[in-house]
Amino acid sequence: MTATATSAWQRLQTSWDRQQEWYMPDREERFRVMLDTVEAVAGSAPRVLDLACGTGSISDRLLRRLPGARTTCLDIDPTLLTIARGHFAGDDRVTFVEADLTDPGWTGRLPEAPYDAVVTATALHWLDTEPLRRLYGSLTGVLREGGVFLNADHMEDGSAPRLNAALRTLHTGRQEQQRREGAVDWADWWDAAARDPLLAAATAERFALLGDPRRPRADAGRRDRPTLTRWHIETLLEQGFGEARQVWCSASDALVAALR
Numbered sequence: 001m002t003a004t005a006t007s008a009w010q011r012l013q014t015s016w017d018r019q020q021e022w023y024m025p026d027r028e029e030r031f032r033v034m035l036d037t038v039e040a041v042a043g044s045a046p047r048v049l050d051l052a053c054g055t056g057s058i059s060d061r062l063l064r065r066l067p068g069a070r071t072t073c074l075d076i077d078p079t080l081l082t083i084a085r086g087h088f089a090g091d092d093r094v095t096f097v098e099a100d101l102t103d104p105g106w107t108g109r110l111p112e113a114p115y116d117a118v119v120t121a122t123a124l125h126w127l128d129t130e131p132l133r134r135l136y137g138s139l140t141g142v143l144r145e146g147g148v149f150l151n152a153d154h155m156e157d158g159s160a161p162r163l164n165a166a167l168r169t170l171h172t173g174r175q176e177q178q179r180r181e182g183a184v185d186w187a188d189w190w191d192a193a194a195r196d197p198l199l200a201a202a203t204a205e206r207f208a209l210l211g212d213p214r215r216p217r218a219d220a221g222r223r224d225r226p227t228l229t230r231w232h233i234e235t236l237l238e239q240g241f242g243e244a245r246q247v248w249c250s251a252s253d254a255l256v257a258a259l260r
Helices: 003-023 028-043 057-065 078-087 129-139 161-180 184-193 200-210 229-238
Strands: 047-051 072-077 094-098 115-121 143-154 241-247 251-257
Touching: 003 028, 003 057, 003 078, 003 161, 003 184, 028 057, 028 115, 028 143, 028 241, 028 251, 047 057, 057 072, 057 094, 057 115, 072 078, 115 229, 129 229, 143 161, 184 200, 229 251
Parallel strands: 047 072, 047 115, 072 094, 115 143
Antiparallel strands: 143 251, 241 251
């Protein structure tokens, strides 16, 4: 790959990171704790499934920290997979799989199961309660005994609603100031992707396959999505994991780890 091509894919990867950081200013700390846990459980050369990988943000950090690792990047979004494939072009440590996590047969497409670790971030909140419960159950079949699952996502501790509300208000005020200073949000990023020559075709495919992410879903008010950290921990234990706990949290997000 030429230096110009590499620079183009890095630009897109960086643009995704900046957009995500507007929502989650402590995103890098969350990744650090995630990779600490992978290394603690699986060592310096783990086989990792990057679940709903997006642009490959976790795998990028994993391979820089643990060069001996191997990762399978799985997603269904054509735009984000296009960026990930471009970013990792020529790296034989990375394998790609296109799959829908609501399809019961998705685990049959994995090339290296069982894995030492399964990791995911800011992705599974798109699933309703029962599909997510089923997904958690299926993960015990793709992890080795003693392997670890890590989910960093929008979760909160429901025992302190006033504290949650106060912190949410502070964060919202900071976001509004950053927007006035030019920060890119979700809709802005997808507008740019639709216009970018490297992404336009994949983004049109994405809109046809999964809908336009800039527009509210027609069924948004009827979705049943779990938001409490406690639900995730209890459900992972119910679905066959031996241990589960929160290993990191912010006001709006948490990182849950579960051992098979």
